[in-house]
Amino acid sequence: MSSAENDLGGLLRAWRDRCAPADVGLTAHGRRRARGLRREELAGLAGVSVDYLVRLEQGRSRRPGPPIVAALARALQLDEQETAVLHQAAGLPAPSSRAVPVHVPPGVQRLVTRMADYPVAVFAADWTLITWNAMWSALSGDPAGWPAAGRNLIRATFCRAPGESAAHGPDEDIERALVADLRQAVTSYPADEHLRSLVADVAEASPRFRELWNSGVAGRHASSRKVVRHRLVGELVLDCDVLTVPGSDLRIIVYTAAAGSPDAERLEFLRVSAVHTVTTGVSRPHRDGSTPPAVRDQG
Template sequence: MAATHTGFGGLVRAWRDRLSPADAGLPVTSGRRAPGLRREELAQLAGLSVDYVLRLEQGRAKHPSAQVVGALARALQLSRPERDQLYRAAGLLPPRDGTVSTHVPAGVQRLAARLRDVPIGVFAADWTLVWWNAMWAALFGDPSAVPATERNLARAVFTGAAPPVRSERGDEAFALSLVADLKDAVSRYPLDARLDRLVRELRETSGAFARYWATETAAAVHSSERKTIKHPEVGDIQFDCDVLLVPGADLRMVTYTTAAGSADASKLDLLRVTGGRPVTAP
């Protein structure tokens, strides 16, 4: 469905009006005057303020950054041609072929939205988190509170900023798999400046990363494994962690599931209710 408005604000409004809240993983309540997303909901999905989205739609905010346009394109579940149209309407060049894509196809978002009881994070080829659901935020903390440049898993792991997660394979095996993935990404995206900066930064600041980078490693093979996450409110939760590859999009969908009826499932249910926030007595 093509948008009929060609200005940036008009495109955002038209695409907001066509996106079902259910497809965006939001609850559908009665009394909605329009079938599409509310402005507040788009702001929430894109990690932007409601006022800024309003000013963008009204044309009062000029020259949004590539980061903002990319966030809006993902939140609006645009196709690749529509995403490129939005970049051009903002006066920006669309992302080039040959660079790591942060585009999350609408079908992937709809699938993940329907699995709302499962913590799901979607990562680009360089292990940058580009999409997550409410359960992921409840488990790990809200990624929108972190600058977009800091939402990279490899950077978090090798700088000590990653959440407390224990893998049955051990921390070193997990770290080696991240390095192997980054090596593979560098070989396939040699023109990606962001990826190049990430690797150079980690080689300069992390002795472990530099050592692993100098080691001959095969491409990582991700299989289901048990992980234990220490949550500040509910304590340790054991999960089965799976990394699902998205063919044609070069994305990794990471899921955390628990066995039905287990104590771990009960803790996850509590996070679902509280959103991961502290529970205080009335």
């Protein structure tokens, strides 16, 4: 099959060749014929099997679903225009400006990757987790295995099962800020059906959310201190900062601890003892290339 007949495969190979391992937080081992990513490295980052990636590059599979295309775009650190081209090559419409954006700019992806000493994650405007680094997985558990409800911070905060306590302790200021954020998202993306469903579902399930939503509450995210209970290192008291990305409607959460403190030592223990078992996160499809029904990706 010629490259003209397999634009998708040609694009994947070209973008894989230009992406250096260091750019995605990988260490290059052994002799490499090119500076780019190996197939197994890209497959691991995107959460697909190597065999499925080979089929895509060779044109034997030509219609990956939207979550897989979005995962590949993030793993390859594509910009918005390139992401649109990849969708079109896969026979999919480009991501709509009417929906909550989930595109993570390459600079933000590099930031997440290179802040390897701290837990860092990126959320969309509806507080759906998009991507995270290995330390986030080490601290909170690998989100790749979480159900959809666990991937959305609004649902996880307000829709806990009876008797289930919040992982980081209840925080009324955070609840107010989350609801205020969600209201702003609804105003910015009124045509997003997933967003409307999120509000309706959580309002039906949570009296607390209903109360805050109906009150027209306003709030803002500020630096705060979180208590995290970890099965391996015990209790950690961490500073939590929410950073915004101008022009992209993304939220970046970063957990840190003061240098030399017992909590910093516990974070370092996590880094050296657990971080090798997880990799930089994306919304991960099944290894055969299909996607778990619980995972929604708006890309």
